[in-house]
Amino acid sequence: MHFRWFTTLCCAHASLLAIASLVSQASAAVDLPAELAEKFTRDVTPFVSKHCADCHDKEEPQAGLTLTTFAEAKAIVPDREHWEKVLELVSSGSMPPSDQPQPPAADVEKFTSVVQAIFDHVDKTSPRDPGRVTVRRLNRVEYNNTIRDLFGVDLRPADDFPSDDVGHGFDNIGDVLTVSPVLMERYLAAAESVSSRIITPEAPQRPNRFLSCKYVEPAGSTVPQSQYRPMTSEPKESGIETGPFFTSYMMDADGEYRFRIRCYTSAPKEQKVTVAILACGKDIVSPAGDGDIADLAGAALSGLRPFRVIARQEVTAREQKEAQNLEFTIPPMAGIERMAVALVKPGDGQPHVTLHIEWFNLEGPMDTRPRTHRELLATTAADDEAKSREVFTRFLARAFRRKPTADEIEKHVKYVASVQSSEQLKWEAAMQRGVQVVLCSPKFLFRTEPDYDPENPNVHAIDQYQLASRLSYFLWSSMPDDELFALASQNRLVDDLDNQVRRMLKDPKSQALVDNFALQWLQLQRITQITPDPEKFPNFDDRLKASMVEETKLFLREIIQNDRSILELIDADYTFLNERLARHYGIIDTMGNTWETKPRREGGQQLRGREFQKVMLGPDSHRGGLLTQASVLTVTSNPTRTSPVKRGRWVLEQILGTPPPPPPPNVPELDKEGAALTGTLRQRLEQHRENIACASCHARMDPLGFAFENFDAVGAFRKTDGSDYVDASGVLPDGRKFNGPAELKEILKTKAPQVRKALTEKLLTYATGRGLEYYDKPAVRQIVESMPAGEDRFSHLVLGIVRSDPFMLRRGKETQP
Structure with missing residues (x-):
């Protein structure tokens, strides 16, 4: 057994090496125009020799990067990943380091234009490659959401599953979503638990609630304690005497109920006495208007509004011994909070009447099977096998997120029939077992995308059911809804793609993009593990921490659902605050x-309580955008102090998409260098940068981080750090200077193309569930360029992604590596 596993792993490793070799060979085989080859020899090779060779030769190359071994233009293509980084660092002014002679701007322009032209030529002449289709299982969030939308009930069974691994910053990456024995056990337990909740083979007994009328509302010390409680139509001020009498009930919105009262009237036989049954609640559907209410009696009537008159019925019993039971059917209705009985006013000229009521009785729901049971097993067929076939035809299409085959349907029908026969089960109990089988199927647990045209040699489109699933799991972290399924079944989804994307972004389920994409992209889950020093930050507590994260979530939801500019991530004139966080911000x-x-700006309302409100920020505000939100500032700090390094690195990684390499293993962290470093934090970092192994990366990170030194380790604004005034100035590697976050934001806004590209790469990684490769570069560039000039609306970015090759297409037989 162990040998077999070892052999399998070795074969897999060999396959990966073979793929990498093929990629390198294919890239190296690209035929470059002679003009580009000449320009490389003339403009790139001398530049490397003069400005890069000292640090990046083949003997002891800095950062493990050798640049002196590339004698001709086509040699850089197989090593494109490194050269893309070189291109980025040189064009941004980060390299050569600031303490080295700087090349003339004209030389930098020639160097970068030639290298970029080589890669552009490779992209244009290489075959389209949308990447590999990854068979990936549903992660915990996707599993819970899929169960919710499949059955219409929020059970959250995946909360007991093992944590999902993270790859490329996200927990929906197919390569790391493995299936362990423990997870298989949890799948089985979840399937059994879910199926038992949604299907009830033996319907529970109907609830039947009786309540003596002396205990109903209106209540008080003057309520008669007799068996029958009187209610008069006389215009008195007391609701205890005039009603309507009412009581509270918890009722299912989709259930039918029967409401009964036992009563009689003491009015003369020739006088008609009518009662009205009222369903009351603030969200009641189709409430009664003034005209319908005008003929009802009772001082308590106005306090019950809004209500709906369910029915009216005449009372014929005139003595207690003849008391009658009046019965009313309450159809399925949302919003019922109370049931009430009112007297209808006597006609003009007739005397007032008195109604005597003994009890209220509510029976129901009449069908005690859960709604999920009724909806899932709804069928018009007569015999059990036909019922199973009808149910599975409908259910498998939603559970497998595609049209099931006839063979798949029949296998499940036969399984239910065999279980029903062998174990002498009712059909409902056998179907419960059948649902368990579906929930354990790889076709439910995994997002499989079989190629229905496997012999096609060319890149071709995925089918429209697969597109519907990619869309819904991208934007909602859940299965497609009925509208997506309907469009996919009619092959109309591609034609209606723009409308569907905009609809889905406005849907409340797009909150999943905030919770599952944005918080991972911004690395804000780490805030749950952060505990700032209580002595230094005594006002920090769990309520403040929760408010910090909620501000960021509401801010991101505003951008997504209201389709605002993605550049507002850098700077915005609004945010969302409650009283606790507002006080923290001043x-x-x-x-x-x-x-x-x-x-002061006029028109502001004071912030009170825990409820968040949109707050407009003035031009003099220290806040605005993600960079100055307390959640980000806290998660990029140390427990006892700020960390310009962490904050600068966060901006490089998450906003600009240019992460620095990891620090050398032999360089100690700043806080561990002890007495060797002295002075302010800025001075200690300057001493730390004297180590040549640290200088180049810190020259990029530290200035960005120092821009936010006016914010302490929990994001509160400050002007001093101890006895020293805060210095929030800095100089970027390209020579641009700034002082404070406002000036840095203005510089970052000039880097809008870089910001767009960084966010595109993150969102495309999340959307496809895989890391981006060299062949995805053209798609990223096309997405960025497809955004309308001057507009950076979030929907434009999403539309670019869902129409890109990696999202819409799959490899053909001849493009498989």
């Missing part, structure tokens, strides 16, 4: 005024 109202704002 903001006092919804116009963003602080105690120091002079003159």
